[in-house]
Amino acid sequence: MGKWTRRAFLGAGGLVGGGLALGFAFAPNRMTILSGDSDASTAELNTWLTIRLDNTIKVIVPHSEMGQGTQTGLPMMLADELDADWSTVTMEQAPATETYANNDVARGFVLGDTTLPESVSRMLDFSLFKVAQIAGLQITGGSASIRFTGQLAMRRAGAAAKHMLLQAAATRWDVPVESLSANESIVTHATSGRSATYGELANEAALVAPPVEPTLKSPSDFTIIGQSQPRFDIPAKVDGSAAYGIDIQVPGMMYAAIKHAPVFGASFQAPNVEQVKASPGVIDVIEIDGAIAVVANNFWRAKTALENLELLCVNGDGESMTSAQIYERYAEAALSEDGSYDADEGDVANAMLGADKIVRASYQVPFLAHAAMEPLNCTAWVQNDKCDVWVGHQNPLGARKSAASAAELPEEQVTVHNFMLGGGFGRRSETDFVEQAVTLSRKVGAPVKLIWSREEDIRQDRYRPAVANHMAAALGADGMPTAWQNSYTNSGANEPGESPLTQYAIANQSIKGVDVSSAVPLGAWRSVGHTQHCFFNESFVDELAAEAGQDPYEYRRTLLADMPRHRKVLDTAAEKAGWGTPLPEGHARGIAIEQSFGSIVAQVAEVSVDEFGQVKVHKVTAAVDCGIAVNPNAVDAQIESGIIYGLTAALFGEIEIDEGCVVQSNFPDYPMVRLQDAPEIDVHLIDSGEAIGGIGEPGTPPIAPALTNAIFAATGKRIRSLPVSKHDLA
Amino acid sequence: MAVELHVNGVRHQLDVEAEMPLLWVLRDELGLTGTKFGCGVSSCGACTVHVDGTAERSCTLPVGDVDGAHITTIEGLGADEAHPVQIAWIEKQVPQCGYCQSGMIMAVAALLEENPSPSRAELDEAVTNICRCGSYQRIHEAVDGLTNV
Structure with missing residues (x-):
């Protein structure tokens, strides 16, 4: 392949054996029409879609399937724009080559969810495409597949193919393209009653120039997006034939x-x-x-x-290291005046001086292992x-x-x-x-x-970083916060950069990270920095509500007065959970909300704590605004999944270090939530029609604070360090 | 030692160490990879198979102890027609990554064979398999659907 220019274009062409192939081609000129029999040129087309003469459609997906349903959701997005007959659509995973590198993951991570002006965004597309190429990114992570690859590639490819098929029919029948309609993989000319399948038109469509900027549907015209479809990967996962x-x-x-x-x-x-x-x-x-x-x-x-x-x-180097020492060192470090600021707004010091009440609290969360069910392995x-x-x-x-x-x-x-x-x-x-x-x-x-054995998997992980912090807030006469201060330790692997920020409207804010390090290797863990910071922020705001003598849901609601999306999510979770309605003796509710990866999730946990201090989570109600839910049933599943993953961590999860070694080794000493511990989960999706948000990760962050806030409501005991299991709640 | 196993209705004669766990005999000697390795200490249940009709965790079960036994793995469960548990799993879209589900399905199928309408507590006590993706809600729903029939 020649030198790539900075822009990717839609390319199209014929297939060996007939049909239409469409994809983004990175080529010196915009038109990369494939000849019907050249394998060499086929290789240059980064194919997203093929339509065969038998009217079957195959979508090529550049992301890995790990149960999140992306290999079904992405084809749904393409098929919807194409107005395809969903029953004829299959998928195939893309090969690992540079043309499928997704710079948008890099962009999503580097920029968090900040919306940028179009002009800046375009420049970044280029620079980050370079970054993505260099770093070899073809990542499935950052809850990015649907919102970036789906929005930017799949929908465009589907819309472009539809345009070409309509154009081919218009030429064949010598009628204006505007007089044609497409539905279920058939182009129809209503006036004359003529129709042709996509397969019948595919060879001619391959000769049509692909549009540079295909027109995308408005969400009200979606027919596949938003309708739950069975996942492609599931049948093979119930008969043992799925290959890992x-x-x-x-x-x-x-x-x-x-x-x-x-x-x-x-x-x-x-x-x-x-x-x-x-x-x-x-x-x-x-x-x-x-x-x-x-x-x-x-x-x-x-x-x-x-x-x-x-x-x-x-x-x-670390042979005498213990996790207790690390936590102590981190807590000390977070007291430092130094640090790099995530937010420095207003005049916190002055607000503190004029405060009716100052509330302070320190929190800490431990290292965590991932413990995926399939132990690490590779064959070479x-x-x-x-x-x-x-x-x-x-x-x-x-x-x-x-x-x-x-x-x-x-x-x-x-x-x-x-x-x-x-x-x-x-x-x-x-x-x-x-x-x-x-x-x-x-x-x-x-x-x-x-x-790897499970023991090596637990002991040689790239761990979720432990973080310690110190928070302070000034409350005014009405009990609402006038200043918010947070100094936390940052040992890396803490992206996205937005995660420490508070989502609440507080005029004076000082949020900063103090760099620390240890010999413990770190890595990305589901929802990354949001797991730690959501626990800190949503616990602390709960403490402020308690100090102010206010209901924790109403308190948050007041703070979100100018954020209608957040407020609706919060209200939905509270309403569906029956917030404020009577509960069985000994039960209590806690609430938390977090925006992450472009989606907003609120959760209400209903718990009880028995006389022995045993915590039982009875029910978790979740409200989710991910803009548009592409495959709603799969979105529900991801929220259920995020809750259980986060609940295991909140209840039991801790990797301890002693004499430089990880103490835990396998499931008996690194316990997991099992069927008997699993709460009933009730998920409510809010169709806001806003930009599509991620869904693999946003279900995880709110559960820890929702749980500990509920424990506070049940027992009056405030849990400021995780896991819950190490606290005596009897 | 010489071991005879009847796996999914097929008779196999093997010459392996008596202490080799059944899991590795199935996976590496017989090529039946639907049964999964998860922990190696009988904790997670990913390796669950049926030994003479009973759910057993195969990762710590020496093959010498099951000489002559009839073994059913996930590949054999629905070989003739899909097992009701498999159908319910598809209907409720239970699996996510799916790695634990062979063991989960084998454990649930064995329980239902023994107790066709387990209470929630009986199910939770009998099936202690781990799913890191958190498919528990759907497992509860799928089993509820099977026991209400």
Whole structure:
């Protein structure tokens, strides 16, 4: 492919065997019409859509499926603009190549949800496309697939294809294009009664120049978007046929089990390698960066042999580190006058001086592991001039880049075969396990399937950062806040930058982060910085309401007077939860609201605490404004999912460090919400018609404060550090 | 040791270590990858299969202990026609990432075989499998639908 220009254009062309292919082409000139039989030129078209002569439609989706339903939602968006017959639509996952890199994820992350003027936005599109190319982004994360790829690529491609099909029919019948209509994959000329299927028109449509700016439907004309459709991926997930990375079988494949130096940053000695090498089925014991792997002819043999391997840590930087010390250090650091400001508005000091009441509180949340159900794994096969990688990854292009580096091959010689992900939550956007598999395959000269044990998964994660903070607020005579102060620790991995901000209208604000670090490796964890900061902000505003002697829902409502979308979400959650209505003895409700990734979610938790201090979450009512819900049933599922994921963390989640090592190791000591702990969840979607927001993450942040605010309402005990399980509530 | 297993109606004769867990025999020796590895300590239930009709966690079950047994995996559950639990799972759109669902479905199917109308408490006590995507609400709904029939 030649040098790319800065702009992407819609390109179209014919297909081998007939039909229409349409996609964005990055090419020196705008028109990249494909010839019908040239594979070389086919490769240049970043295809989003094909229409075959048999009237079937295939949508190519550049995002990974990890249960969030994006591989159904994106085709729905395209099919709606195309006015396609949904029953004939199938999908296929895009290959890991640069043309599918999504700079909009980068834009969403860097800019949060700030709306920018169009002119600035266009400049950023270019600069961030470069960034995306360089960073190898083809990420599924940041709750971005539907709102960016769906809005910017899928809908445009569908609308463009429809335009071309209508144009082809107009030419064929020699009638004005305005006299035609399209519905269910059929173009009709009502006056003459003529009609043709998309398949019948596809060859001629391929000759029509694609429109540069196709006209998109107004939401009131949607026929597929907004109607729940069964997800494409589900049937294979109930009969065992769905293929995850861990399921790949490559002829001649060997199996590897791995153990890392348990102390972060430590090196180690392994005195009995020779003995372990002689274990049944073992092919080799291989030391790689910071870890040692046993390769055998079956995973269990590799795992069993590895369990007999002695590892002696030496020279660990963090060998005396404990999480208690880290938290203490963070709490101290957050007292610092220094820091970088997220908000510095009005005159906080002056407002504090004139306050009727000053409220102060300090909060802290721990490190957390991701614990996706499918343990980390990757299969790699490095041969002389090529490398194949089989993996379920949130960032297949990033995985390719890392694999190429480990294989010492050009990226073009690396093929990433992306599979279903058995959960990602941010962990599967990292590439450590990919590099390891490639390195092992190189060393043994055969395909190697590397599987981490659950213990390694918990102990060698890229953890959700622990954060400590100190908050203060000034209350006026009416009990409402006149100043809001927040100094928190920032150890990185805290994006998006908006997450520490308060959503409430408070005139004087000082919100700043103080940089801290530790030897604990950090990464993105579902909803990223919003998990910590929503807990802080929504707990503290609850404390202010209590200090003011006001109802916590009404208090928030007053503070959101000028934010109608937020207010409607808050009101809906409260109303549907029966806020203020009588509850069974010992039950109480708590409320919280958070805007994240372009969506607003409020939750009301109904809990009880028994005489032994045991917390039971009976019900969670959620109200969600994600603009337009593309596949409402899948949106409900994501909110249910976000609540359970956040509830596990709030109730039980803590990664502790002792002598430099992670204490927890597996589900018995890193417990999860199970069926018996799962509350009834009632989700209400609000169709605001605003810009489409993300949905994979926004369900998670509000549950922790909704829960602890409910515990306060039930017991009078304010929980300022998580998890709940370490507090005595008896 | 020589082991004989009847897996989804097919007889297999294997020569493997007696202590190798059934999970790895199914996955790596027989290529039946629908049964999943989740924790390796019988905690999460992703590896649940039926051994002579009873739900068992296969990740810690030595194959030597099930010599001669009849094993049903997720691939065999609905081999002839979809099992009611599988149908209910599709209808309620239960799976998300789906990784835990083979084990979840096998655990629920075994429970319903034994107790066709479990109470909510009986279901929660019998099925302690972990789902990190939080499909519990839909599992409750799907099982309610099956027991009301």
